[in-house]
Amino acid sequence: MRLTQGAFSFLPDLSDAQIRAQIEYCLKSGWAVSVEHTDDPHPRNTYWEMYGMPMFDLKDAAGVMAEIDGCRKTFPEHYVKVNAFDSTHGWESLRLSFLVNRPKNEPEFFLQRTEAAGRNVRYATVRRDVRAR
Amino acid sequence: MSARDSLPAQPSLDLEALYRDSNVRDALEALERELVGLAPVKTRVREIAALLLVEKLRRTVGLQAEAPPLHMSFTGNPGTGKTTVAMRMAGILHALGYVRKGHLVAVTRDDLVGQYIGHTAPKTKEVLKRAMGGVLFIDEAYYLYRPENERDYGQEAIEILLQVMENQRDDLVVILAGYKDRMERFFASNPGMASRVAHHIDFPDYAEAELLEIAERMLERMQYRLSDAARQALVDYIALRRTQPHFANARSVRNALDRARLRQANRLFARRGQPLATADLMTIDAEDIRASRVFRGGAGKGV
Numbered sequence: 001m002r003l004t005q006g007a008f009s010f011l012p013d014l015s016d017a018q019i020r021a022q023i024e025y026c027l028k029s030g031w032a033v034s035v036e037h038t039d040d041p042h043p044r045n046t047y048w049e050m051y052g053m054p055m056f057d058l059k060d061a062a063g064v065m066a067e068i069d070g071c072r073k074t075f076p077e078h079y080v081k082v083n084a085f086d087s088t089h090g091w092e093s094l095r096l097s098f099l100v101n102r103p104k105n106e107p108e109f110f111l112q113r114t115e116a117a118g119r120n121v122r123y124a125t126v127r128r129d130v131r132a133r
Numbered sequence: 134m135s136a137r138d139s140l141p142a143q144p145s146l147d148l149e150a151l152y153r154d155s156n157v158r159d160a161l162e163a164l165e166r167e168l169v170g171l172a173p174v175k176t177r178v179r180e181i182a183a184l185l186l187v188e189k190l191r192r193t194v195g196l197q198a199e200a201p202p203l204h205m206s207f208t209g210n211p212g213t214g215k216t217t218v219a220m221r222m223a224g225i226l227h228a229l230g231y232v233r234k235g236h237l238v239a240v241t242r243d244d245l246v247g248q249y250i251g252h253t254a255p256k257t258k259e260v261l262k263r264a265m266g267g268v269l270f271i272d273e274a275y276y277l278y279r280p281e282n283e284r285d286y287g288q289e290a291i292e293i294l295l296q297v298m299e300n301q302r303d304d305l306v307v308i309l310a311g312y313k314d315r316m317e318r319f320f321a322s323n324p325g326m327a328s329r330v331a332h333h334i335d336f337p338d339y340a341e342a343e344l345l346e347i348a349e350r351m352l353e354r355m356q357y358r359l360s361d362a363a364r365q366a367l368v369d370y371i372a373l374r375r376t377q378p379h380f381a382n383a384r385s386v387r388n389a390l391d392r393a394r395l396r397q398a399n400r401l402f403a404r405r406g407q408p409l410a411t412a413d414l415m416t417i418d419a420e421d422i423r424a425s426r427v428f429r430g431g432a433g434k435g436v
Contacts, residue, residue: 052255059234060266062304067262 001108003041006081007098019068019082019100023061026084031095032056034085035067037078041107043125051075054085068100077103146190155189157182157228164221169350170343174218177334178225185229202331203231203306204298206274206320208313209336212382215310216270218336222308223268232306234266242276245290253286257293265304274309275319291323298329339382344371348386352417357394362419374427389425396421 004010014022026033034054038045051071055063064082071080080101083094108128116122152158161182165175184201191198203226207215220237227235240260247253261269271277279285298307309316309326313335320327339347348367352358359367367389374385397417401409 053259055259055262057263058265059236059263060304062233062265062301063262066301 001106003079003099003102003106005041005043005079005099007096009099013102014098014100016065020061020065022096022098023064023082023084026096027058027061027064029084029086029095030088031084031086033058033064034083035064035071035080036083037071037075037080037101039075039078039103041079042109042127048079048081051080054083072101076101079103146194148186148190151186151190155186155228155230157186157225160221160225160228164218164225167350168214168217168221169346170339171214171218171336174214174334174336177332178218178222181332182225182229185226185231189229200231200303202298202302202329204330205306205308205332205334206316206330207308207310207334207336208316210312210338210382212384212386213336213338214383215336216272218334219268219270219308219310222306226268226306232267236264236267237270238264238267239270239272241272242287245271245277245294246286248286250286253289254293257290261293261297261305265301267305269305269307271307271309273311275311275315278319278323280322291326295325295329341368341371341375344383344386347383348390351387351390355390355394356415357390357417358415360416360418363417363422366419366422370422370425370427377427389422389427390417392425393417393421396424 008014023033032054035051036048037051038048051074052067055067058064068080068082071078078101079099081097081099084096086093086095109125110128112124112126114122114124161179164178168175181203188198188201205222207219209215216239219239223232223235223237226232238260244260245253245257247256277287277291279287294307297305307330309319309330311319320330345364345368348371349359370389371386374380374389379385394417400418400421401413
């Protein structure tokens, strides 16, 4: 199941040239770019592993591209995303976040419906392991 | 049939137009106009610019044109304009499209070398990432290599640097700077570095007349001027200062001027209450310069 998280995720995967152009845009806007990865892409998992420190004071996307390549090489079967943090007063949060790598076999999630007391319905997003099927 | 005959017919190529259209001309002319002296340096910079322009033209007609490695070493005494020229170099390379952004990141050993195991690599890489798309200027590069301590982390920084200098030539240009003799020793003990640095540019010391001109330009930029007596005093000052220890060419001149401004302000302040004209605020007098320690047999340290 194709994971759709972050910006551009309903588009075909970005090419390296497109990723570079996005990062150039981030740097031009003065955002600090960082690279993160995880093997647990559950939508509620907001804590991905950092790949190196966030990068400040960059002028050119080449440095970030090198980090992305390094991360892809180290974790080819992980999801890798690029985050851009805006530190301007009033924003102080992520402005852009998009995937740059996904594993060959993506895990599947399904909606689990549980009936609770008083005919209440509770939902959970549950990962179904591809290999287990 | 000679090689020349076998070339396909080409429309005549216009190097002049390429030169005119790229803004490298402004950068080169500014270099020529705004920097005093430094004739060999300017020649070398012009040569590099010419090489890149010709490469660019070759590319337009589909000839083999591999971007030449442009890592450089600037050697010279302190205050001879190495950092200033590096800054200009970044602008020129940017105008020629050799580097994408054209900024200068100036670092020393402390910015590259870490303090414990595992600290150096991330630190060096961070600096390299910041410099990408521009020029990395490593001042006093020989401090990276400390042969007296075999466990010094400088070697690690050098290795990472070499790797990036070789593999990411399109992404950044590295300029190593320092005193001539120590740089030579540095290159002798790091053959890998020596073979990757294509251009060695030596910065000569300034002549006395050049130093005076530099002083006048600095003052003009700060909107000061010298009285005639003060100019003579400055000539004497430079001649004397050159013979004294810790002379740092243009930097010494700048420091001397800063102190002259201090004394001028003090002089004006001492006679407050009397009317002042704009000219008084602008003029540096002989006494402001002659009060220097240099005229009393020598500056101690810190000059």
